[in-house]
Amino acid sequence: MGLIKEGKLVNDPFKNVSDCETVPAKGPVIVSIDQWMVRRDDLLKRSDLIGIWLKSDEHPETIAGDLAYLSLVALEFPSFRDGRAYSYARLLRDKYVFSGEIRAVGDVLLDQLHFMARSGFDAFEVESEDPLDAYNIAAADYSVWYQQTGDGRLSAAELRGKGIRR
Amino acid sequence: MYRYDExxxxxxxxxxxxxxxQVKRRLSGELTEDQFKPLRLMNGLYLQLHAYMLRVNVPYGAMTSRQMRKFAHVARTYDRGFGHFTTRQNIQYNWVKLEETPNLLAELAEVEVTGIQSSGNCVRNITSDHYAGRIKDELADPRVYCELLRQYTVLHPEFSFLPRKFKIAVTGSPKDRAAVALHDIGLRMHLNDSGKLGFEVLVGGGQGRTPVIAKTIREWLSPEHLMAYVEAILRVYNLNGRRDNIHKARIKIIVNQLGIDRYRELVDQEFDRIKGDVKGIPEAEIQRIKAYFAPPEYEELPDFTDKLSTLRLADKAFDLWMSSNVAEHKIRGYAIVNLTLKAPDRVPGDITATAMDAVADLADEYSLGEMRVNHRQNLVFVDVKQMDLHNLWQKLGPLELATPNLGQLTDMITCPGLDYCNLANARSIPVAQDINKHFVDVDRLIAIGDFTVNISGCMNACGHHHVGNVGILGVDKHGTEFFQLTLGGSSDEGASLGDRLGRALPQEEVPAAIEAIVDTYMDIREDDERFLDTYRRIGMVPFKEAVYGSADTKVVV
Known part of the structure; x- marks a missing residue:
């Protein structure tokens, strides 16, 4: 298992705190939406970064008003077949204008890396013996996209419009 | 026709x-079959009863002779010398080897066809009117929007893992040849009150085990908002569609569950948010794509009808073919020719590599190198000079591509059935062949007129039995194949689902039942009334009595 961010294997500064654990005194944490609701005030008193973990049936709308306090939203793929997190990521970026980290967690299949990255994910928990190598192979899969999805990359139609050729 | 750029x-x-x-990782065991399955499906590769099956998209049903020759080459090199055209404007190869599929797909890519999203829980091949761009009653060429939608949906980052498959069809004509009401999204072009062209948007149609006629979600949508509106429909579906039960995961279920008004409200909220900036199809791009579908340079030709009349009078077989398989073209001196893949004894939709090559050559000689496949598993030459019709007909005959039965009882839709498919309960192909044997009299078939028979080997309804004038559904009863008949289905404008006739019949009784239905119809129809209209006027009772006898009419299994 490794965390990939900006194309690099990085140490995860965040600690996942499960619902039955106590929140440590210091350091960035990721908590469930339930814990956020319950311990919101305590968590805000700490000066460290806060992330929230959303399961695939937890719509980011629930935390839309709190996004200003959050540095990270982890979106869980319970199975790589469950595509709801792609829409959540797009809503977080486009509708709620969230600029923090959106992390892919759970059943993250790197064959879907491009779909995730183009939907707004920018960090990936990768299950592999060599996560960086697996990531690099997947990242090289595509260089052309038909859709404009707000991730800054230009679609084929936009490039054509600018007279750019491959 | 659209051509790929770089x-x-x-x-x-x-x-x-x-x-x-991915195939390499699967063969080495790095990927499990469970992980590999959705990846291969999104490239069109199924694992069937006996072998892998590859489904290849013919985008909105349009293809060139070069592509057809490649289909023939693939059939010879990677399959057993034939291919099968389906009801969704695809071609399927039934005997491919996993390790050979990357090379196969690379060969297809050379001629700009793919298996991308011909399967999987994603947006499938966009389908359309096979007469698009060539028919008089059309408001605008739907292929332009089909191509825009193709590019919009191919490898869409957000919508490649939907709850279930998603089918979109577009018609530019009030006469619906694309069955738009049986699609997850159906787009029907029409003019609004101020005469501006736009789309009626239908949503939540589909067949399978829960057939539903699509409902209108928007009466009129301006074309510049097409992508934004489709995106809103897809996003609402992706987030709200059921993922707990594969049989309840299609958009039709959630539309019915929420009600069309609530679904519309959700879509409109999302549409209002995104329509200002969605997205990405600049006007220049629309113009670029439109240019590809500009009409070919037609010759100034005289109308040839009179001379054709002479030929028709001289040759009854030619006359039959002209009445049945040839349609009017919007340009004087030209005609549209349907090549029926429905010869008796043949598997509907099947075509050999040799015939594919011959079709490609004929398309070059007689149809400006282009052809179509329609959703009833036939091919179409769209630009034939009227003066060439007789020659073309003579050449199609020996290829068994001139059977004069378009739209008639023997022009059956048939799924591959239990002969190939691991979902099927029953074999559909032998049923079609049995029916063919009972209806050999050409004059009788013409007298019967428009009459669709659609056969599915199981309730997944790949043979569109719900919308056949007569639908035939294969069911398994204690290990024996039985067939359930339905009457009154139609996929055209004013689409309807068939009603169940009565208890299922064993295979050997199906042709006699069709005979009884036909005889009853011929007795009670008024003037030139189509079977569908007679059924809608009279209802089920006389047909039920004809098939089961009057004592048996209340028995339903």
Missing amino acids: FDHKLVQERVQQFRH
Whole structure:
């Protein structure tokens, strides 16, 4: 298992705190939406970064008003077949204008890396013996996209419009 | 016709390369079958009863002779010398080997066709009117919007893992030849009150085990908002569609569950949010794509009808074919010719590599190198000079592509059934062949007129039995194949689902039942009334009595 961010294997500064654990005194944490609701005030008193973990049936709308306090939203793929997190990521970026980290967690299949990255994910928990190598192979899969999805990359139609050729 | 530019080519090559790597990982055991399955499905590769099956998209049913020759080459090199055209404007190969599929797909990519999203829980091949761009009653060429939608939906980052498959069909004509009401999204072009062209948007149609006629979600949508509106429908579906039960995961279920008004409200909220900036199809791009579908340079030809009349009088077989298989073209001196893949004894939709090559040559000689496949598993030459019709007919005959039965009882839709498919309960192909044996009299078939028979080997309804004038559904009863008949289905404008006739019949009784239905119809029809209209006027009772006898009419299994 490794965390990939900006194309690099990085140490995860965040600690996942499960619902039955106590929140440590210091350091960035990721908590469930339930814990956020319950311990919101305590968590805000700490000066460290806060992330929230959303399961695939937890719509980011629930935390839309709190996004200003959050540095990270982890979106869980319970199975790589469950595509709801792609829409959540797009809503977080486009509708709620969230600029923090959106992390892919759970059943993250790197064959879907491009779909995730183009939907707004920018960090990936990768299950592999060599996560960086697996990531690099997947990242090289595509260089052309038909859709404009707000991730800054230009679609084929936009490039054509600018007279750019491959 | 659309041609790939370097972007399209690059994307498809990258896709093939990615799949090559995935196949390698599967063969080495790095990927489990469970992980590999959705990856192969999104490239059109199924695992069937006896072998892998590859489904290849013919985008909105339009293809060139070069593509047809490649289909023939693939059939010879990677399959057993034939292919099968389906009801969704695809061609399927039934005997491919997993390790050979990357090379196969690379060969197809050379001629700009792919298996991308011909399966999987994603947006499938966009389908359309096979007469698009060539028919008088059309308001605008739907292929322009089909191509825009193709590019919009191919490898869509957000909508590649939907709850279930998603089918979109477009018609530019009030006469619906694309069965738009049986699609997850159906787009029907029409003019609004101020005379501006736009789309009626239908949503939530589909067949399968829960057939539903699509409902209108928007009466009129301006074309510049098409992508934004489709995106809103897809997003609402992606987030709200059921994922707990594969049989309840299609958009039709959630539309019915929420009600069309609530679904519309959700879509409109999302549409209002995104329509200002969605997205990405600049006007220049629309014009670029439109240019590809500009009409070919037609010759100034005289109307040839009179001379054809002479030929028709001289040759009854030619006359029959002209009445049945040839349609009017919007340009004087030209005609549209349907090549029926429905000869008796043949598997509907099947075509050999040799015939594919011959079709490609004929398309070059007689149809400006272009052809179509329709949703009833027939091919179409769209630009034939009237003066060439007689020659073309003579050449199609020996290829068994001139059976004069378009739209008639023997022009059956048939799924591959238990002969190939691991979902099927029953074999559909032998049923079609049995029916063919009972209806050999050409004059009788013409007298019967418009009459669709659609056969599915199981309730997944790939043979569109719900919308056949007569639908035939294969069911399994204690290990024996039985067939359930339905009457009154139609996929045209004013679409309707068939009603169940009565208890299921054993295979050997199906042709006699069809005979009884036909005889009853011929007795009670008024003037030239189509079977569908007679059924709608009179209802089920006389047909039920004809098939089961009057004592048996209340028995339903």
